[in-house]
Amino acid sequence: MFIIIGLVVVLGCVIGGFLMVDGPLGVLVQPSEFVVIGGAAIGSMLAANPMKLLMLITVKLPAALKGSPYTKPAYEELLRMQYDIYVNAKKGGLLSVEEDVNNPGNSSIFKKYPVFLANHHAVDFFCDALKLLVNGAAQPEELEMMMDTELETHHEENAIVPGILTRTSDALPGLGIVAAVLGIVVTMQHLDGPPEELGHHVGAALVGTFLGLLLSYGIISPISTNLENMAHDEAKYFACMKAGMLAFANGAAPLTAVEFARKTIFSFERPSNTEIEPKLREIKPR
Numbered sequence: 001m002f003i004i005i006g007l008v009v010v011l012g013c014v015i016g017g018f019l020m021v022d023g024p025l026g027v028l029v030q031p032s033e034f035v036v037i038g039g040a041a042i043g044s045m046l047a048a049n050p051m052k053l054l055m056l057i058t059v060k061l062p063a064a065l066k067g068s069p070y071t072k073p074a075y076e077e078l079l080r081m082q083y084d085i086y087v088n089a090k091k092g093g094l095l096s097v098e099e100d101v102n103n104p105g106n107s108s109i110f111k112k113y114p115v116f117l118a119n120h121h122a123v124d125f126f127c128d129a130l131k132l133l134v135n136g137a138a139q140p141e142e143l144e145m146m147m148d149t150e151l152e153t154h155h156e157e158n159a160i161v162p163g164i165l166t167r168t169s170d171a172l173p174g175l176g177i178v179a180a181v182l183g184i185v186v187t188m189q190h191l192d193g194p195p196e197e198l199g200h201h202v203g204a205a206l207v208g209t210f211l212g213l214l215l216s217y218g219i220i221s222p223i224s225t226n227l228e229n230m231a232h233d234e235a236k237y238f239a240c241m242k243a244g245m246l247a248f249a250n251g252a253a254p255l256t257a258v259e260f261a262r263k264t265i266f267s268f269e270r271p272s273n274t275e276i277e278p279k280l281r282e283i284k285p286r
């Protein structure tokens with residue numbers, strides 16, 4: 001939501017400031033400049049990236065428009081979910097949660113936490129790690145290595161779309177100059193024309209430079225940065241699960257394991273101990 005508000009503010013201030021000095025708004029509408037800059041930018045993206053990477057843009061951009069789902073309530077739910085799993089595993093043994101991790105969609109535990117359950121990446125990450133403990137297939141050190149590997153891969157994947165957009169943003173000012181140069185070439189063909197005609201052609205050429213800079217620094221670059229910040233948010237959410245899981249795997253009590261997980265959360269989203277502990281005490285094993 002805030003990304004839309006920000007872009008509206010950018011466009012509103014740029015256009016509004018232009019109108020404040022009696023700028024002719026119609027001169028900014030130059031379809032040929034849009035074709036040159038927009039077409040060249042899209043073409044360069046197609047030339048530089050395979051389709052499987054470009055398709056990620058259609059997934060990430062709608063997510064950016066919705067905003068980050070990793071809020072304080074989401075973290076509170078995550079901590080309660082971890083405590084619920086750990087306390088059941090502590091009471092009934094790890095095998096008591098085997099069916100939950102093998103089929104989380106039908107789990108009586110996970111169904112109580114809809115935000116977590118709707119995040120299939122988080123569900124897979126948590127359940128895959130817990131399966132290793134349930135099956136006795138990994139020691140805590142091996143579990144940590146596996147989780148670190150998955151987190152690194154996930155981080156690299158989340159960096160793909162911001163990287164594509166950043167490179168496109170870096171190219172747009174240059175493409176704006178290309179459009180401006182083409183406009184000057186056209187202007188040179190009309191040097192024998194009246195001053196009004198020359199002014200029109202020069203203005204149209206300069207719009208190309210303006211458009212390239214605006215798209216780069218005012219639109220594409222902020223969107224790329226927004227996606228990077230969302231990737232950091234997601235990484236912190238996964239780190240919270242990792243810290244709790246490893247603490248529990250090393251023998252910590254459920255409440256202690258959740259405290260390890262809580263400490264990984266940024267201070268502005270971290271529920272305090274006095275806020276979360278009473279909610280954890282309300283959770284009873286099955």
